[in-house]
Amino acid sequence: MTIRFYNTLSSQVEEFTPVEAGKVRMYSCGPTVYDFAHIGNFRSFLFADLIRRFLELTGLDVEHVMNITDVGHMTDDAVADGAGEDKMQVAAQRLKEDKKSGKVPEGAIENPDDPYQVARYYTEAFLEDARLLGLKVAFEARENILHATEQIGPMQEMIARLIDRGHAYVGGDGVVYYSVESFPEYGHLSGNTLDHLQSGAGGRVSDADQAAKKHPADFMLWKPDSHHIMKWDSPWGTGYPGWHIECSAMALKRFGVDTIDIHTGGEDLIFPHHECEIAQSCGATGADSFARFWMHARFLLVEGEKMSKSQGNFFTVRDVLEGRVTGRPVHPAVLRYELLKSHYRSNMNFTVKGLQDSAGAVKRLQDFRTKCEDASGGEVAEVGNSHPVISEFISALSDDLNMSGALAAVLPWAAESPSDPAEALGVLREINSVLAVAPIDLELSETSGAGDSDPDVQSLCRQLDEARANKDYSSADELRQKIIDMGYNVHTGREGTTAERLLA
Ligand code: AMP
Ligand code: ZN
Numbered sequence: 001m002t003i004r005f006y007n008t009l010s011s012q013v014e015e016f017t018p019v020e021a022g023k024v025r026m027y028s029c030g031p032t033v034y035d036f037a038h039i040g041n042f043r044s045f046l047f048a049d050l051i052r053r054f055l056e057l058t059g060l061d062v063e064h065v066m067n068i069t070d071v072g073h074m075t076d077d078a079v080a081d082g083a084g085e086d087k088m089q090v091a092a093q094r095l096k097e098d099k100k101s102g103k104v105p106e107g108a109i110e111n112p113d114d115p116y117q118v119a120r121y122y123t124e125a126f127l128e129d130a131r132l133l134g135l136k137v138a139f140e141a142r143e144n145i146l147h148a149t150e151q152i153g154p155m156q157e158m159i160a161r162l163i164d165r166g167h168a169y170v171g172g173d174g175v176v177y178y179s180v181e182s183f184p185e186y187g188h189l190s191g192n193t194l195d196h197l198q199s200g201a202g203g204r205v206s207d208a209d210q211a212a213k214k215h216p217a218d219f220m221l222w223k224p225d226s227h228h229i230m231k232w233d234s235p236w237g238t239g240y241p242g243w244h245i246e247c248s249a250m251a252l253k254r255f256g257v258d259t260i261d262i263h264t265g266g267e268d269l270i271f272p273h274h275e276c277e278i279a280q281s282c283g284a285t286g287a288d289s290f291a292r293f294w295m296h297a298r299f300l301l302v303e304g305e306k307m308s309k310s311q312g313n314f315f316t317v318r319d320v321l322e323g324r325v326t327g328r329p330v331h332p333a334v335l336r337y338e339l340l341k342s343h344y345r346s347n348m349n350f351t352v353k354g355l356q357d358s359a360g361a362v363k364r365l366q367d368f369r370t371k372c373e374d375a376s377g378g379e380v381a382e383v384g385n386s387h388p389v390i391s392e393f394i395s396a397l398s399d400d401l402n403m404s405g406a407l408a409a410v411l412p413w414a415a416e417s418p419s420d421p422a423e424a425l426g427v428l429r430e431i432n433s434v435l436a437v438a439p440i441d442l443e444l445s446e447t448s449g450a451g452d453s454d455p456d457v458q459s460l461c462r463q464l465d466e467a468r469a470n471k472d473y474s475s476a477d478e479l480r481q482k483i484i485d486m487g488y489n490v491h492t493g494r495e496g497t498t499a500e501r502l503l504a
Pocket of ligand 1: 045266268297299
């Protein structure tokens with residue numbers, strides 16, 4: 001079987017094989033934690049999860065790493081040079097208003113002026129949402145979710161290496177910039193040229209910018225700023241890193257290789273973020289390639305417009321699950337299915353009708369499962385990937401993640417009465433390892449947030465609340481991870497912490 005994926009770098013569908021046989025290293029750009037993630041963001045995250053789960057089904061061992069951007073993502077992110085304000089600091093201002101108006105729950109963020117508290121609150125919220133939606137990497141938060149603020153050392157090492165190798169310089173304003181002219185391949189991913197970028201920068205380039213930089217497209221690696229709240233000492237002054245260097249440094253450090261197999265994100269990250277990541281990573285290592293496959297999800301749209309925080313036309317995962325969009329609660333599996341069912345390289349329009357169709361499909365799979373379980377007495381047969389339904393499912397996904405083909409292999413089959421229910425359960429288990437919408441002990445009618453009665457889990461929840469009350473966040477994190485490792489999602493709200501059993 002040949003796996004073929006569309007590679008943004010070559011603008012072609014290519015055969016996918018990992019650098020190291022049997023093992024895939026995949027990095028995904030994660031959320032900027034200055035607000036709740038919206039379902040457009042989750043379209044991109046679940047797209048990465050789909051790649052991972054599908055490759056695992058084919059027998060590959062996938063190491064999936066995602067970052068949390070908790071510093072350095074500037075408001076003017078459509079241009080490369082790091083202009084604007086740090087989104088985390090802007091969030092602090094917004095939160096002060098939200099706190100006054102009661103939009104942020106009492107006690108959730110004690111001090112909105114502290115971007116660390118803001119980041120912690122939204123990181124936890126992201127991980128909760130991610131686990132509800134079955135994003136597998138969120139269950140491995142300790143090893144594979146990397147926080148930018150905890151990886152400043154590797155970023156500084158990389159900046160120093162880039163300066164040594166002639167790819168970076170300290171500008172006239174003291175900021176460390178990457179010199180795009182030092183990297184001839186700059187622009188290959190996005191189809192930009194330096195001439196185009198130079199003229200495109202046009203009126204935006206002030207005299208001060210001109211004096212500071214060698215080329216208008218040079219972008220920030222380190223910004224000395226002693227007034228910035230999140231700041232670290234460095235050879236280039238106390239300050240903070242640029243958003244692009246974060247991902248390059250974290251990916252290379254975490255994987256310990258120069259070339260990874262897959263890098264994912266939403267389509268808006270192609271330029272400048274991923275273009276800059278390539279320049280930095282290859283500039284620092286000297287390798288020809290940073291990621292062999294660059295894969296991007298097209299946008300989720302609302303009424304034809306990109307769903308985005310800056311445009312304010314967004315629904316958070318909570319809005320949808322808690323019924324604020326459709327008037328009734330939506331099961332997480334339904335939202336997961338909805339966000340996965342269209343091909344990742346087509347824009348997807350979010351509609352209530354689409355959600356209703358997804359609810360029908362998920363219900364069919366769950367009903368089929370129940371029917372098989374009743375008939376087989378719970379016996380699940382081992383089935384291999386050569387089973388016709390699994391084989392058709394895999395072959396569709398091997399064709400650049402052809403999801404509608406994959407679902408067409410499964411849904412009609414799940415509408416029939418199974419001749420061998422134990423075998424059908426075996427097939428469903430394999431299919432569901434990718435779809436993750438029909439776990440055995442989640443009832444379709446059940447919504448998120450149900451408390452769990454396991455006394456051990458409850459006691460851990462109380463210990464977690466105590467640790468938080470004592471501001472002992474590292475113990476709180478350890479306890480949280482312990483509960484997650486026991487197979488639960490953890491939610492910390494106004495009334496304290498509750499845990500809910502989940503199957504990843
Ligand atoms: P951010 O939290 O802004 O850093 O974005 C996190 C991820 O969501 C990135 O991969 C973005 O490309 C992606 N993203 C943002 N808006 C959308 C959207 N409307 N549809 C799909 N992906 C999106
Ligand atoms: Zn990134």
